[in-house]
Amino acid sequence: MSMNLAEVEQAMLALDRRDLAALIRRGLQALDYGDSEASQDEVDEAWRDELRKRVDDIERGRVETVPLAESFARAREAVAATRM
Structure with a gap:
């Protein structure tokens, strides 16, 4: 059925x-x-690779980090903008 x-x-x-x-x-x-x-092990390894890349980007100064409070504020603003 x-x-x-x-x-x-x-x-x-x-x-x-x-x-x-x-x-x-x-x-x-x-x-x-x-x-x-893809097996779960392959998915997990892909996520580990991505995490390593992102940490490396931060440590080498290729990306700018944002304080958590500012990040949340930006997210709230973006959500509020979609509701208008």
Whole structure:
């Protein structure tokens, strides 16, 4: 039996928080991997490589860091601008 979107949503929202979180995680993984054959180890290694690159960029002065409070303020401004 096939379910339509409204039925899936209703069933999803009836789950307890733990099961809902597990379902969402699995759904996000499906979106992340799509048709990719990449293993979790390959994905993890790609993230480690990206992190190393970003740390190196900071240490070599190729990027400018922003204080956390300023970063949050910019994010709030950007969100507020989309609501107007």
